[in-house]
Amino acid sequence: xxxxxxxxxxxxxxxxxxxxxxxxxxxxxxxxxxxxxxxxxxxxxxxxxxxxxxxxxxxxxxxxxxxxxxxxxxxxxxxxxxxxxxxxxxxxxxxxxxxxxxxxxxxxxxxxxxxxxxxxxxxxxxxxxxxxxxxxxxxxxxxxxxxxxxxxxxxxxxxxxxxxxxxxxxxxxxxxxxxxxxxxxxxxxxxxxxxxxxxxxxxxxxxxxxxxxxxxxxxxxxxxxxxxxxxxxxxxxxx
Ligand code: IPE
Ligand code: IPE
Ligand code: MG
Numbered sequence: 001x002x003x004x005x006x007x008x009x010x011x012x013x014x015x016x017x018x019x020x021x022x023x024x025x026x027x028x029x030x031x032x033x034x035x036x037x038x039x040x041x042x043x044x045x046x047x048x049x050x051x052x053x054x055x056x057x058x059x060x061x062x063x064x065x066x067x068x069x070x071x072x073x074x075x076x077x078x079x080x081x082x083x084x085x086x087x088x089x090x091x092x093x094x095x096x097x098x099x100x101x102x103x104x105x106x107x108x109x110x111x112x113x114x115x116x117x118x119x120x121x122x123x124x125x126x127x128x129x130x131x132x133x134x135x136x137x138x139x140x141x142x143x144x145x146x147x148x149x150x151x152x153x154x155x156x157x158x159x160x161x162x163x164x165x166x167x168x169x170x171x172x173x174x175x176x177x178x179x180x181x182x183x184x185x186x187x188x189x190x191x192x193x194x195x196x197x198x199x200x201x202x203x204x205x206x207x208x209x210x211x212x213x214x215x216x217x218x219x220x221x222x223x224x225x226x227x228x229x230x231x232x233x234x235x236x237x238x239x
Contacts, residue, residue, distance in 0.1 A: 017182025017206030094126030101135030137192030
C-alpha cells in the first residue's frame, strides 16, 4: 500500500538491462529494447495516475553513441515509433513532454518530432515527462558553464540556484528518487548535479521486467526513507 502523503514529486529512472534481458532468451539485443519500450508506456501511465509531477527517463546516454551502429540506428527508429504512438496518450492524459540532452546529435526527423511534441504538449496540465536523450550529466554541466560565460555572469552573481537555471532541467525540481534497474549500482552520468540529494533505489530486475508493481515497491521503499539533507531528523533528540 502506498501512503498518499509522500509520493515523490520527481522520479528519475535509469532504464537498464534491455540487452541482458534479450541475451538471456537468445534474442537479439534490440528485442530487449522493444520490450523495454512497452514498459516505458506502462510506467509513464502509472506515474501519471499516481500524481507524480515529473518523471525523467534516461533512454540514451552520450556514451551510448559508442555502441554498434546497427543497435544505435534501431534504437533511434524505436524512439521515433514510440514518440509518434504516444502523442495521443500524452494529449489524453495531459502529459507535458520535454527532452534533455544534446538533441542536435539525434537524427533530424526525430529532432523535428521532439520539437513538435514539446510544442503540442506545452500547455497540458498533467505530469511532465522528461526524456533524457543523448544526455549525460557532466556534458550538461559543461554546456551550462558555457552558457553562464556567454551570458557574462560575474562570479559574485553566480549561486547554486542561478546556475541550475542554465541546466537543461531549468525550472524543474531535483529528483526525489532515482531508480536503476538491472542490478548495476551506479549513476552512469545521470543527473550528476540534480541527484545530489536524491534517494537511490536499485533493483536486480531488468528493465523489460520492471512492472507497475515493481515501480510501486520502489516508491514504497522511498516512503520509508528519512531524508535529512545533512541536518538531523525532525524527531531526533538534541544533544
Ligand atoms: C538500457 O539497456 C537501454 C540503453 C542503454 C539504451 P542496455 O542496452 O544497457 O542493456 P544491458 O545493460 O546491456 O543489459
Ligand atoms: C545507462 O546505461 C544509460 C541508460 C540507461 C540510457 P548503460 O548500460 O549505458 O550504462 P553502463 O555502461 O552500464 O554504465
Ligand atoms: Mg546497460
